[in-house]
Amino acid sequence: MTPSTALAVRDPWSLVPSLGNLDAYIAAVNRLPILTQEEETRYARQYREQNDLEAARKLVMSHLRLVVSVSRQYLGYGLPHGDLIQEGNIGLMKAVKRFDPAQGVRLVSYALHWIKAEIHEYILKNWRMVKVATTKAQRKLFFNLRSMKQHLKDDAADADTHRSTLTDREIDTVARELNVKREEVIEMETRLAGGDVALEPTVEDGEESYAPIAYLADESQEPTRLLEAQRRDELATDGVARALEVLDPRSRRIVEERWLKVNDDGSGGKTLHELAADYGVSAERIRQIEAAAMKKMRKALAEYA
Incomplete structure (x- = not known):
């Protein structure tokens, strides 16, 4: 007997390899000893009362095979078995x-809830990129609906066995047995039946592809557009105010009356002829003054920008 073999015999808790494939891990945890009720109670008390981490380790190690067994029930979701075991x-x-031996319940019964809860959470987060179940009721329906669909398929004797959707009678059966509304079953069935869609086109899609990324993006919140909008607002307020300051009083009033004032009825400013009547000059003269003022303002705005 080699020294390493002798060590393994003396310390059965060292059987789980630190490295290796999944089959080696499963074989190793199945060789770990199962605690008696007296041992389990003793280790649980040592951990709760003395914070004995070695006692907690033995409690965990002795139930690793339970996690492997439970995780096998969820292989139908297409997720790696190793990841399911890890979450479990x-x-x-x-x-x-959290285990309290004073409650008179074995750890195997108490741990089942926590193991399944973690595996459920992992499946819901990773089975689809978009969550299919967010509330407690939806989660319950999600897991029960998949298993019930499989049973209904197995029991079907007609030629339509390979269909993927539920019939109206099957929907009523599921709703009755799970004590949920018929509409909730239909909604979850639709979510399960829907496939994932790539946000960006693949190389094979060609130049004419129109993936969701093309129309899901909110361009109004794109950083460069926000900066441009902010700059336009500054030019429309501070910039215009500074540009008006370079004009003489008459030119400034003409520009303001023509372009910056709104009448009570919502219409625009005064016309060239109205301003011509106010100043006692021709409409052409008002146009010339306006053109010269606009030229000065554009220069001032360029310097401000």
Whole structure:
């Protein structure tokens, strides 16, 4: 017997390899000893009363095979088995942290809830990029609907066995057994049936592709557009005010009366002929004054910008 083999015999808790494939891990955890009720109670008390981390480690290690067993029930979601086991192990550690042996319940029964809860959370976050279930009721419906659909397919004897959607009778059956509204079953069935859509086109799609990224982006919040809008606002307020300051009083009044004032009825400013009557000159003269004023203002705005 080699020294390493002898060590493994003396310390059965060292059987789980630190590295290796998933099959090696599963084989190792299945060789770990199962605690008796007396041992489980003793270790749980040591951890709760003395914060004995070694006792907590033994409680976790002895139930790793439980996580492997539970995780196999969720392989149908297409997620890596190793990731499911990892998330389940997190739930197991949470259960050990909260376990109270004085309640008279075995850890295996108490830990099931925490293991499944962590695996459920992982599936809901990673099964689809967009969440299909956000509330507690939707989560319950999500997991139960998948399993019930499979049972309904297995029980179907007609030639339409390979259909993916539920019939009206099956929807009523699911709603009745799960005690939910018929509309909720239809909505969840639609979410499950919908596939993921790539936001950006793939290379094979060609130049004519029109992926969602082309119309989902909010251009109004794009940084360069925001800066441009901010700059336009500054030019429309401070810039125009400074440009008006370079004009003589008559030119400034003509520009303001023509372009910056609004009548009570919502119409624009005065016409060339109206201003010509006010100043006792021709409309052509008002146009010349206006043109010269605009030239000065454009120069002032360019310097301000």
